[in-house]
Amino acid sequence: MASRSDMIVDLLEVSEEDLAVVSALTASVFNRVSHPRDTARLRWMLFANPDADEHIPKGWVLRSRGETVGFLGNVLRRLSFCGKDHVIAFTSDFVVTPEYRFHGLKLAKAFFDQGQLDYVACSTGNRNSIPVLRRLGACQIAGADEAALFVLNPAAIASYYLEKKAHGSAFAHAVLPRVLGAASWFKRRLWAESEGSHAIEVRGVARFDDDVDDLYERSHPPDKVTSCRDSMRLNWLFVDGPIDRPCTKIRSAYRDGKLCGYVVTQDRKLGKARLEYRGVRDVFCALDDRLTFAALARHLVQECLEDGMDCLEFENIPAVLISQLASHGAWRRRLAVNPFLLCSKGEDATLLPEKAEMWYLVNSDGDGGGWQ
Amino acid sequence: MSLHETLGEIFGDVFGYKDELSCDLGPSSVAGWDSIAQIAMVEALESHFDIRLTTDEMIEMTDVGAISEVLARHGVQE
Numbered sequence: 001m002a003s004r005s006d007m008i009v010d011l012l013e014v015s016e017e018d019l020a021v022v023s024a025l026t027a028s029v030f031n032r033v034s035h036p037r038d039t040a041r042l043r044w045m046l047f048a049n050p051d052a053d054e055h056i057p058k059g060w061v062l063r064s065r066g067e068t069v070g071f072l073g074n075v076l077r078r079l080s081f082c083g084k085d086h087v088i089a090f091t092s093d094f095v096v097t098p099e100y101r102f103h104g105l106k107l108a109k110a111f112f113d114q115g116q117l118d119y120v121a122c123s124t125g126n127r128n129s130i131p132v133l134r135r136l137g138a139c140q141i142a143g144a145d146e147a148a149l150f151v152l153n154p155a156a157i158a159s160y161y162l163e164k165k166a167h168g169s170a171f172a173h174a175v176l177p178r179v180l181g182a183a184s185w186f187k188r189r190l191w192a193e194s195e196g197s198h199a200i201e202v203r204g205v206a207r208f209d210d211d212v213d214d215l216y217e218r219s220h221p222p223d224k225v226t227s228c229r230d231s232m233r234l235n236w237l238f239v240d241g242p243i244d245r246p247c248t249k250i251r252s253a254y255r256d257g258k259l260c261g262y263v264v265t266q267d268r269k270l271g272k273a274r275l276e277y278r279g280v281r282d283v284f285c286a287l288d289d290r291l292t293f294a295a296l297a298r299h300l301v302q303e304c305l306e307d308g309m310d311c312l313e314f315e316n317i318p319a320v321l322i323s324q325l326a327s328h329g330a331w332r333r334r335l336a337v338n339p340f341l342l343c344s345k346g347e348d349a350t351l352l353p354e355k356a357e358m359w360y361l362v363n364s365d366g367d368g369g370g371w372q
Numbered sequence: 373m374s375l376h377e378t379l380g381e382i383f384g385d386v387f388g389y390k391d392e393l394s395c396d397l398g399p400s401s402v403a404g405w406d407s408i409a410q411i412a413m414v415e416a417l418e419s420h421f422d423i424r425l426t427t428d429e430m431i432e433m434t435d436v437g438a439i440s441e442v443l444a445r446h447g448v449q450e
Contacts, residue, residue, distance in 0.1 A: 099400060102405055102410060102434070105407040106431055108407070132407055197422035
């Protein structure tokens with residue numbers, strides 16, 4: 001039986017020297033092979049973050065008898081709201097060895113106790129942990145758990161989901177692709193025929209330049225909580241990271257030669273079936289500029305078809321844009337990620353949910369966890 | 373019902389733990405006693421004793437002895 005001394009666990013600020021051990025811990029807990037790029041990703045996200053502050057911890061580790069048994073990353077991001085800049089902290093890479101799961105509370109408390117910040121936020125894939133987060137003062141943001149999925153190869157998508165759910169049937173294999181395909185293809189054709197504007201040119205770019213600073217300044221909605229999308233931060237997030245990202249692409253949209261929107265995608269192969277998946281990691285334009293958004297989306301669909309992708313998915317975008325994509329033939333997909341939670345310091349938290357849709361808060365995952 | 377019996381009942385409900393409780397019984401000896409279950413236990417204690425525990429107290433309650441000590445500070449005695 002364990003004695004009290006067995007349970008002594010110290011909470012310490014993470015240092016750069018801890019990162020390799022943290023990566024190994026994460027790999028071990030999630031039964032993966034540890035890789036040097038995991039450490040590089042943590043270093044980039046926490047220590048090379050343009051919004052990092054020397055007075056604010058980059059994260060915390062739990063130590064017991066000299067061993068690291070837990071970690072929580074603290075990723076700072078700049079956002080604007082009602083004309084004011086704020087810094088918000090997102091959790092990343094929360095991990096605790098099974099024997100010490102109880103002590104995860106210490107990490108969570110350290111994160112939520114950052115009274116020097118205006119906001120702290122996290123999302124969870126585990127519904128059971130929602131009471132813990134509520135208990136620690138977080139409030140839930142509704143309406144942020146849908147994605148828009150364009151099914152480009154219905155048979156591949158059906159196989160992937162049936163494999164994933166492991167309860168497929170011959171009937172489902174035979175019928176589902178036809179149903180998905182017929183509906184999706186019909187709507188895509190309808191969309192292509194109904195939106196014929198060619199006033200907007202979409203082309204690939206290697207990195208973000210000053211034009212995007214101007215786009216962000218004139219296009220971000222002042223009444224929404226919006227993460228800062230200037231060229232410095234976007235290049236850090238999507239272009240200059242240490243991770244090999246050959247499948248990350250940026251396309252910019254121009255109206256009369258002037259930048260009016262952009263989209264960032266990343267390709268992945270999912271499951272044993274190696275489903276060709278293209279995910280939209282960030283998309284930005286003026287919220288009322290339906291034409292630019294439609295041009296970007298249409299360009300992506302056409303490009304995906306040419307590239308032989310099985311699907312294209314938009315995540316972290318406002319409900320109004322999900323609806324627009326659904327009207328163009330995308331399927332609404334409920335995300336396994338559970339509602340986003342946010343704790344406000346010094347603000348009226350009840351005002352925030354309607355102001356803080358995922359799109360405005362996090363370009364990419366905020367914590368970079370979605371990157372390969 | 374004594375505090376010991378009450379804790380035994382709550383441990384049964386929350387963790388499914390049916391054995392005798394000892395002072396040094398902690399998360400490493402009780403299957404499923406993690407941070408999520410800790411919140412469930414805390415809420416059961418709060419409901420039963422009509423008290424409100426702080427986050428620091430939740431973290432402090434690392435075994436049965438520590439739970440008793442925290443409860444004693446709220447006027448809950450054996």
